[in-house]
Amino acid sequence: MSRARARELTNAFLERGDAKGWFEAFYLEAGGDAARIPWANLVPNPNLVSWLDENDVQGVGRRALVVGCGLGDDAEALAARGFDVTAFDISAEAIKWCKRRYPDSKVDYVTADLFDLPAGWREAFHFIFEANTLQVLPSELRPAAIAAMVNCVTPNGTLLVIARGREPGDDPGSMPWPLTKGDLEHFTKSGLKLISFEDFFDQEDPPVRRFRDHYHKII
Numbered sequence: 001m002s003r004a005r006a007r008e009l010t011n012a013f014l015e016r017g018d019a020k021g022w023f024e025a026f027y028l029e030a031g032g033d034a035a036r037i038p039w040a041n042l043v044p045n046p047n048l049v050s051w052l053d054e055n056d057v058q059g060v061g062r063r064a065l066v067v068g069c070g071l072g073d074d075a076e077a078l079a080a081r082g083f084d085v086t087a088f089d090i091s092a093e094a095i096k097w098c099k100r101r102y103p104d105s106k107v108d109y110v111t112a113d114l115f116d117l118p119a120g121w122r123e124a125f126h127f128i129f130e131a132n133t134l135q136v137l138p139s140e141l142r143p144a145a146i147a148a149m150v151n152c153v154t155p156n157g158t159l160l161v162i163a164r165g166r167e168p169g170d171d172p173g174s175m176p177w178p179l180t181k182g183d184l185e186h187f188t189k190s191g192l193k194l195i196s197f198e199d200f201f202d203q204e205d206p207p208v209r210r211f212r213d214h215y216h217k218i219i
């Protein structure tokens, strides 16, 4: 139901040439009920947590940026690892929701548009995390979205992306539109080096094909 409503809103906004407006409308409609937000699992993304564990990632003394942070669980997981975290979302309502959920959080929750980020964020973050945002953007916006994320990574910094995956010949269907490996090539075209690329079916029921890719900004 909630995903069907998200698709209705996406289509209504896209018809009037607005690919960004539906997020705020959708969070407002949810009226504080997370059950109406299909991506809000209210726990950190398990594929982020396993990656942090497997790579023994420690955040002390390092800044992290969470892109399209939704209700904040991934940002809180990174803060719990010691990162100094900034987490942003285009939806002011989502950011208010994060602050309500985590009133004592050390995370700096900010309303911001990926396509118009503060100048001070340029090369300011050692670790950037993005899950499930590229796939809710129309494909023509993805190269600029990726370039904006890459711009925020410090020299020698790391970027981790988790997204739904598909083959180029597969029908992308309706939002969320799974990404192809070609969509993700913009990370390397924007100057990052690919360190690892995983293509797997996740733990959901039914399992969802995911890509998890890890990049460094080499200087």
Ligand SMILES: C[S@@+](CC[C@H](N)C(=O)[O-])C[C@H]1O[C@@H](n2cnc3c(N)ncnc32)[C@H](O)[C@@H]1O
Binding pocket: 020, 023, 024, 039, 040, 041, 045, 067, 068, 069, 070, 071, 088, 089, 090, 091, 094, 112, 113, 114, 115, 130, 131, 132, 133, 136
């Ligand atoms: C599918 S949700 C994923 C949320 C979270 N990353 C997660 O995995 O649960 C996509 C999020 O990206 C946000 N978003 C979409 N376009 C954005 C933009 N241009 N700038 C910042 N956030 C954006 C939406 O408001 C939404 O919270």
